[in-house]
Amino acid sequence: MLSTKSLDIESIRKDFPILQRKVHGKPLIYFDNAATSQKPKQVIGAITGYYQKYNANVHRSIHQLGEEATAEYEKARQKIADFINARYEEVIFTKNSTEGLNLLAYSLTSGLKPGDEIVISQLEHHSNFVPWQQMAEHLGLKLKFIEINKNAELDKESIKKNITKKTKIVSVNHISNAIGTINPVEEITKIAHENGALMVIDGSQSVPHMPIDAKKINADFYVFTGHKMLGPTGVGVVYGKKELLENMRPFLYGGEMINEVKFEGTTFNKLPWKFEAGTPNIAEAIGLGIAVDYLSKIGMNNIFEHDKELVEYGTERIKEIKGVTIYGPKERGSIISFNVKGVHAHDVSQILDSEGVAIRAGHHCCMPLMGVLGISSTARASFYLYNTEEEIDTFIKAIHKVKKVFGV
Amino acid sequence: MDTIETMYQEQILDHFKNPRNFGRIENASVHHHEYNPLCGDQIEMFLVIDKNKNITEVKFSGHGCAISQASASMLTEQIKGKSIEEIEKLTKEKVLELLGIPLSPVRLKCALLSLDTLKNSVLIFERYIKKSK
Numbered sequence: 067m068l069s070t071k072s073l074d075i076e077s078i079r080k081d082f083p084i085l086q087r088k089v090h091g092k093p094l095i096y097f098d099n100a101a102t103s104q105k106p107k108q109v110i111g112a113i114t115g116y117y118q119k120y121n122a123n124v125h126r127s128i129h130q131l132g133e134e135a136t137a138e139y140e141k142a143r144q145k146i147a148d149f150i151n152a153r154y155e156e157v158i159f160t161k162n163s164t165e166g167l168n169l170l171a172y173s174l175t176s177g178l179k180p181g182d183e184i185v186i187s188q189l190e191h192h193s194n195f196v197p198w199q200q201m202a203e204h205l206g207l208k209l210k211f212i213e214i215n216k217n218a219e220l221d222k223e224s225i226k227k228n229i230t231k232k233t234k235i236v237s238v239n240h241i242s243n244a245i246g247t248i249n250p251v252e253e254i255t256k257i258a259h260e261n262g263a264l265m266v267i268d269g270s271q272s273v274p275h276m277p278i279d280a281k282k283i284n285a286d287f288y289v290f291t292g293h294k295m296l297g298p299t300g301v302g303v304v305y306g307k308k309e310l311l312e313n314m315r316p317f318l319y320g321g322e323m324i325n326e327v328k329f330e331g332t333t334f335n336k337l338p339w340k341f342e343a344g345t346p347n348i349a350e351a352i353g354l355g356i357a358v359d360y361l362s363k364i365g366m367n368n369i370f371e372h373d374k375e376l377v378e379y380g381t382e383r384i385k386e387i388k389g390v391t392i393y394g395p396k397e398r399g400s401i402i403s404f405n406v407k408g409v410h411a412h413d414v415s416q417i418l419d420s421e422g423v424a425i426r427a428g429h430h431c432c433m434p435l436m437g438v439l440g441i442s443s444t445a446r447a448s449f450y451l452y453n454t455e456e457e458i459d460t461f462i463k464a465i466h467k468v469k470k471v472f473g474v
Numbered sequence: 475m476d477t478i479e480t481m482y483q484e485q486i487l488d489h490f491k492n493p494r495n496f497g498r499i500e501n502a503s504v505h506h507h508e509y510n511p512l513c514g515d516q517i518e519m520f521l522v523i524d525k526n527k528n529i530t531e532v533k534f535s536g537h538g539c540a541i542s543q544a545s546a547s548m549l550t551e552q553i554k555g556k557s558i559e560e561i562e563k564l565t566k567e568k569v570l571e572l573l574g575i576p577l578s579p580v581r582l583k584c585a586l587l588s589l590d591t592l593k594n595s596v597l598i599f600e601r602y603i604k605k606s607k
Contacts, residue, residue, distance in 0.1 A: 090477070408491075409540075410513075410515075410537075410538055410539035410540060411513070411539075412513045412515075412538070412539035412541075412581075412584065413482070413539050413540045413541075416478070416481070416581070417478055417482070420477065420478035427513060428512060428513045428514060429511075429513075429514050436514070442514035442516070442537060442538070443513060443514040471478065471479065471482045471487075472482070472487065472540075473487070
């Protein structure tokens with residue numbers, strides 16, 4: 067029977083049809099969860115169900131289908147709010163984390179003056195890097211970077227040094243997608259607030275894997291995406307404190323987000339719709355609501371413990387192999403980022419694929435971080451609730467094959 | 475032999491581990507750098523081109539996956555003594571023939587990075603450098 071101490075994996079795996087398929091004649095071992103997770107049949111069914119039974123536009127159509135679609139769409143929002151301990155009107159649907167971070171980068175920098183400072187970190191994904199960098203260039207703002215220490219954690223001194231009274235916005239990820247570092251976001255939020263700065267957290271890698279209490283963390287904004295947490299692609303979330311969102315400029319303009327449009331000017335809709343211009347991804351939002359139901363039923367604490375067991379087991383096993391370097395601190399999210407000496411990550415990934423093992427290879431959209439680490443790429447295995455220690459054993463065997471093929 | 479061993483056959487790994495014409499040329503007629511953002515493969519080509527527009531010397535430097543580096547190494551072996559016109563006529567099929575292995579669309583980018591770098595080097599030489607001399 068497949069299980070860790072925390073989860074009954076055998077019954078979970080039955081919910082994921084894709085795990086039945088074979089790749090190059092071998093059972094699929096999906097270790098690319100930090101890129102996107104697989105979807106349970108409940109989520110797939112919810113999407114199909116919307117299109118087959120009540121496909122209609124939301125908030126517009128006064129007919130039965132429209133009412134049902136609106137009700138389900140807004141029910142999903144309430145589920146997500148409960149999931150992260152936020153208020154209903156504080157949950158804004160976006161396309162993904164990238165769009166969420168762009169929304170914040172545009173809206174929060176409106177009104178900043180040249181010389182004002184934004185602080186991010188060396189660990190950021192390009193989506194929490196490039197939007198701030200571009201706004202800084204455009205508006206003459208100064209962009210500063212919290213540095214990592216030799217354990218690849220955010221350096222405590224660097225946090226204090228960079229966040230000052232000149233700082234207007236701090237934006238860091240909760241868990242690094244490239245190397246799995248878990249950042250002390252509550253502490254950073256406190257420091258940001260002491261200096262009068264707004265705190266943004268990119269939770270793309272944390273919300274799928276651990277319980278998140280937005281109120282407790284106390285950040286002003288918390289951004290995540292649906293497709294890494296069993297939901298469909300095309301839907302993400304910006305959580306923001308209500309009193310801040312109310313005073314912010316919208317990011318996208320058009321239908322749905324308006325209250326009244328006249329030739330002389332426009333007034334905007336209430337929260338959260340003020341930030342949701344145009345027909346949203348209705349089926350996807352409903353699907354994300356179902357994904358949240360699924361995760362809640364299993365329990366985020368159990369998922370966190372399960373992922374931790376896998377990453378610890380995987381790290382132990384991979385350490386046995388000569389010539390393998392692991393990046394990131396000892397305590398990590400469910401990510402093992404590594405290189406095999408004498409073999410490029412791309413080739414590692416290709417050979418693992420031939421054994422049915424799907425991992426990611428490259429810079430993981432973190433080119434500045436790769437530069438700091440002095441490498442151009444890594445191979446990354448990332449785990450989730452349906453993965454098993456047996457799969458890790460196959461993965462380890464496949465790394466031995468990589469070494470055999472390359473003669474290293 | 476299974477497919478993966480066909481892909482990483484001896485010849486490819488030999489060029490990867492012992493790349494031919496690897497290094498830099500200080501007084502190159504043109505040098506140019508290309509990057510594959512997908513995986514971080516990097517190739518820089520250095521060409522010495524004589525007055526008859528023939529390539530008399532070639533070197534490359536860079537790092538990346540076995541496919542990108544082996545393809546660069548094999549390509550440099552082919553082009554010494556060739557004219558610019560011949561370089562312009564080089565096709566991606568020729569590079570794939572040199573590699574002699576089946577490649578997925580994603581890995582094609584790795585395989586063809588060296589050809590792109592070479593062709594753009596020649597283009598830069600023709601458009602900008604030759605005229606300024």
